[in-house]
Amino acid sequence: MKLSIRKDALNEAIGHVSRAVSPRPVIPILAGIKIDADSRGITLTASDTDISVQSFIPLEEDGETIVRMESGGSLVLGAKFFSEIVRKLPTDTVELEAPDVHRAIIRSGNAEIELVGLDPEEYPVLPSVADAHTFSINGLKMKQLVQRTVFAVSANESTPILTGVLWQLSGGKLKLTATDRHRLSNAECEVAADPELKLDQMVIAGRTLNELSKLVPDNGTMIEVAATESQVLFRMDRILFYSRLLDGTYPDTSRIITNQYKTEMIMSTKALTDAIERAYLLSREEKTNIVRMATVGSGEIEVSSSSLEIGKVTERIVPDHLAGEELKIAFNSRYMLDALKVIDQEKIHIGFTGAMSPILIRPEQEPDMLHLILPYRTTT
Amino acid sequence: MKLSIRKDALNEAIGHVSRAVSPRPVIPILAGIKIDADSRGITLTASDTDISVQSFIPLEEDGETIVRMESGGSLVLGAKFFSEIVRKLPTDTVELEAPDVHRAIIRSGNAEIELVGLDPEEYPVLPSVADAHTFSINGLKMKQLVQRTVFAVSANESTPILTGVLWQLSGGKLKLTATDRHRLSNAECEVAADPELKLDQMVIAGRTLNELSKLVPDNGTMIEVAATESQVLFRMDRILFYSRLLDGTYPDTSRIITNQYKTEMIMSTKALTDAIERAYLLSREEKTNIVRMATVGSGEIEVSSSSLEIGKVTERIVPDHLAGEELKIAFNSRYMLDALKVIDQEKIHIGFTGAMSPILIRPEQEPDMLHLILPYRTTT
Numbered sequence: 001m002k003l004s005i006r007k008d009a010l011n012e013a014i015g016h017v018s019r020a021v022s023p024r025p026v027i028p029i030l031a032g033i034k035i036d037a038d039s040r041g042i043t044l045t046a047s048d049t050d051i052s053v054q055s056f057i058p059l060e061e062d063g064e065t066i067v068r069m070e071s072g073g074s075l076v077l078g079a080k081f082f083s084e085i086v087r088k089l090p091t092d093t094v095e096l097e098a099p100d101v102h103r104a105i106i107r108s109g110n111a112e113i114e115l116v117g118l119d120p121e122e123y124p125v126l127p128s129v130a131d132a133h134t135f136s137i138n139g140l141k142m143k144q145l146v147q148r149t150v151f152a153v154s155a156n157e158s159t160p161i162l163t164g165v166l167w168q169l170s171g172g173k174l175k176l177t178a179t180d181r182h183r184l185s186n187a188e189c190e191v192a193a194d195p196e197l198k199l200d201q202m203v204i205a206g207r208t209l210n211e212l213s214k215l216v217p218d219n220g221t222m223i224e225v226a227a228t229e230s231q232v233l234f235r236m237d238r239i240l241f242y243s244r245l246l247d248g249t250y251p252d253t254s255r256i257i258t259n260q261y262k263t264e265m266i267m268s269t270k271a272l273t274d275a276i277e278r279a280y281l282l283s284r285e286e287k288t289n290i291v292r293m294a295t296v297g298s299g300e301i302e303v304s305s306s307s308l309e310i311g312k313v314t315e316r317i318v319p320d321h322l323a324g325e326e327l328k329i330a331f332n333s334r335y336m337l338d339a340l341k342v343i344d345q346e347k348i349h350i351g352f353t354g355a356m357s358p359i360l361i362r363p364e365q366e367p368d369m370l371h372l373i374l375p376y377r378t379t380t
Numbered sequence: 381m382k383l384s385i386r387k388d389a390l391n392e393a394i395g396h397v398s399r400a401v402s403p404r405p406v407i408p409i410l411a412g413i414k415i416d417a418d419s420r421g422i423t424l425t426a427s428d429t430d431i432s433v434q435s436f437i438p439l440e441e442d443g444e445t446i447v448r449m450e451s452g453g454s455l456v457l458g459a460k461f462f463s464e465i466v467r468k469l470p471t472d473t474v475e476l477e478a479p480d481v482h483r484a485i486i487r488s489g490n491a492e493i494e495l496v497g498l499d500p501e502e503y504p505v506l507p508s509v510a511d512a513h514t515f516s517i518n519g520l521k522m523k524q525l526v527q528r529t530v531f532a533v534s535a536n537e538s539t540p541i542l543t544g545v546l547w548q549l550s551g552g553k554l555k556l557t558a559t560d561r562h563r564l565s566n567a568e569c570e571v572a573a574d575p576e577l578k579l580d581q582m583v584i585a586g587r588t589l590n591e592l593s594k595l596v597p598d599n600g601t602m603i604e605v606a607a608t609e610s611q612v613l614f615r616m617d618r619i620l621f622y623s624r625l626l627d628g629t630y631p632d633t634s635r636i637i638t639n640q641y642k643t644e645m646i647m648s649t650k651a652l653t654d655a656i657e658r659a660y661l662l663s664r665e666e667k668t669n670i671v672r673m674a675t676v677g678s679g680e681i682e683v684s685s686s687s688l689e690i691g692k693v694t695e696r697i698v699p700d701h702l703a704g705e706e707l708k709i710a711f712n713s714r715y716m717l718d719a720l721k722v723i724d725q726e727k728i729h730i731g732f733t734g735a736m737s738p739i740l741i742r743p744e745q746e747p748d749m750l751h752l753i754l755p756y757r758t759t760t
Contacts, residue, residue: 081690084661090654111658115691274470278491281464310461311483311495 001037001073001098007089007108009057009066013044014083016055016239019211021079022048029122032076033083035096036120042067045126046079051208052126052242053215074120075104085113127242129233132226135169135193139216139223139236145176146209148187148342148369153206154180161248164203171195177253178206183335184253185342187369192222202227203246212241256358257372261351263324265301266364267317269348272303273340275315279305280333282313290376291333295326305333320347327352330378331359339371381417381453381478387469387488389437389446393424394463396435396619399591401459402428409502412456413463415476416500422447425506426459431588432506432622433595454500455484465493507622509613512606515549515573519596519603519616525556526589528567528722528749533586534560541628544583551575557633558586563715564633565722567749572602582607583626592621636738637750641731643704645681646744647697649728652683653720655695659685660713662693670756671713675706685713700727707732710758711739719751 017033025031026049034045041058059067075098086094089108098104101120106113146165154162166177172195175188216223217237224235227245234241279291283305296302299322306312329352336359340348345363352359361371397413405411406429414425421438439447455478466474469488478484481500486493526545534542546557552575555568596603597617604615607625614621659671663685676682679702686692709732716739720728725743732739741751 078690081661081665085658085693088654088658088661110697111655111693111695113658113691113693116689274468275491278465278468278493281461281468285461309496310458311493313465313491313493315491317490 001035001075001096001104002070003037003042003072003097004068004093004095005042005057006066007086007092007094010086010094013042013055013057014079014086016215017044017046017053018079018083019215020046020048020051020053027124029076029118030124031078031080032118032123033079034120034123035075035077037067037069037072037074039069039072045123047124047126047242049124050205050244051211054126054240056238058238073098073101075101076118076120076123077104077115078118082115127231127244129226129228129231129242132228132231132233133197133199134224134226135174135191135197136222136224137174137189137191138220140218140220141189141191142223143213143216145174145187145189146213149176149178149185150206150209151338151342152178152180152183152185152371156180161203161246161250163207164205164246164250165209166250167199167202167204169193169197169199169202177250179251179253182332182374183339184256184372185339185369186253189368199227201250202232203248203250204232204243205246208243212243215239215241257360257370258353258358259351259360260353261324261360262354263295263322263327263352264349265319265323266321266347266349267301267319269340269343269346269363271317272348273337275303275317276333276336276340278315279303279313280337282307282310283333285310289332289334290330290378291336292328292330292378294328295322301327324352329355329359330376331373332376335373336361339373342369343371381415381455381476381484382450383417383422383452383477384448384473384475385422385437386446387466387472387474390466390474393422393435393437394459394466396595397424397426397433398459398463399595400426400428400431400433407504409456409498410504411458411460412498412503413459414500414503415455415457417447417449417452417454419449419452425503427504427506427622429504430585430624431591434506434620434622436618438618453478453481455481456498456500456503457484457495458498462495507611507624509606509608509611509622512608512611512613513577513579514604514606515554515571515577516602516604517554517569517571518600520598520600521569521571522603523593523596525554525567525569526593529556529558529565530586530589531718531722532558532560532563532565532751536560541583541626541630543587544585544626544630545589546630547579547582547584549573549577549579549582557630559631559633562712562754563719564636564752565719565749566633569748579607581630582612583628583630584612584623585626588623592623595619595621637740637752638733638738639731639740640733641704641740642734643675643702643707643732644730645699645703646701646727646729647681647699649720649723649726649743651697652728653717655683655697656713656716656720658695659683659693660717662687662690663713665690669712669714670710670758671716672708672710672758674708675702681707704732709735709739710756711753712756715753716741719753722749723751 036043044055091108095107102117104115168175174191177186226233283289286307291305300316304314347364349364359373416423425434471488475487482497484495548555554571557566606613663669666687671685680696684694727744729744739753
């Protein structure tokens with residue numbers, strides 16, 4: 001292999017694939033980034049076996065030369081030092097030469113870096129997504145769906161399926177659901193799909209979705225999603241992002257969502273968020289995160305939290321609308337704040353179904369998402 | 381106590397004193413911030429016994445009211461929750477009322493926060509600096525002296541005196557020295573002092589100087605330094621910063637500094653820094669940080685680092701000036717980079733006194749600082 005390449009393009013591609021490099025690779029070769037150079041351009045690949053990312057660098061873009069290819073080939077270089085040293089190279093264009101697979105030389109200005117190469121023959125083959133079902137979604141929409149749900153996945157590895165987000169497609173509508181048994185979030189939107197296509201058990205690890213979100217370009221590019229029984233591939237511009245699907249059956253959560261409320265209210269999202277944040281600060285010191293909410297006097301609600309050692313936070317809010325029974329409830333304020341923070345509308349609707357039954361939170365208008373929190377049983 | 385105060389002024393003062401609050405206070409009362417309100421204004425105090433900080437809030441500033449004082453008094457409130465909740469209060473002016481020392485109420489908009497107070501009688505008295513020797517120094521100059529030396533203090537608590545920086549005043553000149561036995565840095569500048577005043581054993585912990593630097597205003601205000609046998613007080617605008625001095629005798633380092641060089645060179649600070657940074661990246665992977673420097677061919681020097689597992693970094697630099705014997709030396713690149721980073725001049729002078737003797741680094745012009753590094757003994 002012998003080529004020269006623009007440092008910024010190489011850096012960007014390394015940045016993409018580095019998300020798939022594990023700090024503790026399961027096999028030594030996966031500590032490396034694979035570089036394949038041919039007449040079309042350069043492909044970088046990295047994988048931790050759960051996720052694999054490929055980034056493609058074309059020979060030219062918009063008439064500008066990115067890569068000058070003298071001869072192609074394949075090479076695997078240790079990801080950590082390779083990515084660090086490329087970032088620090090002194091010139092805008094760098095030379096890469098590999099006399100054989102065991103040795104690569106990078107030249108940039110007066111600096112010459114020799115790198116020990118790993119054998120590219122040992123690098124695992126990426127999963128096949130032949131015969132996949134495919135649909136397309138706007139990248140920004142996809143990021144939004146993920147951001148509105150992924151915080152609710154379980155952190156507990158004893159139920160692996162709940163550490164993922166369920167993706168369901170039906171009638172051209174994509175719905176994401178996450179739950180850790182104490183709370184549930186879902187969000188949905190229209191996608192470009194065959195209306196006959198139905199997916200109902202595609203579960204992707206929350207961690208994976210967070211990495212994926214960071215790779216989605218901010219320009220609203222369309223992303224092609226290709227799903228098989230065990231794998232999913234996200235194809236965006238020049239990046240391919242592969243992920244394993246989680247094994248197991250996701251619980252049916254449809255029955256716990258209701259709209260039979262005992263008390264319901266509409267209020268300013270910001271006023272409630274700010275009040276709960278103040279109460280949360282105190283409840284966090286107690287390590288319980290318990291905040292209380294109660295109807296008081298003439299159509300007001302009171303948000304409060306207290307601690308024998310520190311003191312008490314109390315705040316009253318006048319909702320725009322308040323209907324139903326008197327209310328006295330306690331909940332995990334961290335869960336409530338997580339939900340409130342992804343609601344970008346000015347007003348929210350909260351429905352209460354009983355002192356020990358779910359609290360349902362959604363934007364007042366166009367409720368394309370729903371958050372559910374189970375209350376705490378408290379003695380006072 | 382009953383008063384109202386501008387939230388930004390309260391926040392700022394809390395920010396100042398919070399630097400002295402330990403996460404693990406030695407006595408419970410030191411988890412608190414002491415608030416003293418009287419007819420002149422409000423004084424906040426915090427201490428971890430090693431350092432103590434006071435910040436004063438006047439009743440008014442530039443004709444604008446900061447504090448409306450109905451009645452004064454003293455109060456101690458838990459620092460962590462108090463500082464967090466004040467930052468989150470909804471209004472620009474907040475009310476603080478304490479019916480007695482055990483209970484304080486903060487009111488801001490619709491929020492009411494009750495805080496459990498600790499007994500101000502239990503709060504330790506700050507150290508006395510009566511009979512102190514004093515001098516004055518421009519705040520920015522002082523920050524610069526600290527920044528140029530403090531990185532060289534020892535991290536090893538087994539020789540406590542070396543975890544501090546030695547401050548020596550003589551003939552109106554202040555000189556700071558830090559060493560961990562493998563390297564040494566010193567820096568000096570003129571200060572406003574009685575030319576007869578001599579201080580030669582004032583050693584301040586490196587950690588303390590880092591905290592102090594963060595409190596020095598960026599407007600070049602003069603700082604009064606008052607030193608006793610065991611304490612030092614830095615007086616700046618409305619902040620008083622007290623620190624205990626380290627016990628013990630600082631070693632005499634004057635004899636190891638020489639200007640009898642076997643090899644010396646003048647070169648671009650940036651060119652050398654960049655080359656060593658690249659070599660450092662490789663040496664760090666080996667956990668040795670060893671980088672080599674050697675004269676080669678016709679007046680060039682070579683910076684290099686190598687590792688059997690990863691590869692080799694080599695870079696040549698042409699110095700502006702190179703004189704003396706041929707050179708082949710190895711050193712800790714982290715130490716060299718620490719020194720190079722605080723040299724803000726374009727050119728540096730490096731003097732070598734032998735393969736196993738100190739390397740001396742200073743700016744080419746006006747050498748008001750000097751850095752010394754001991755080389756490594758290496759087998760190759």
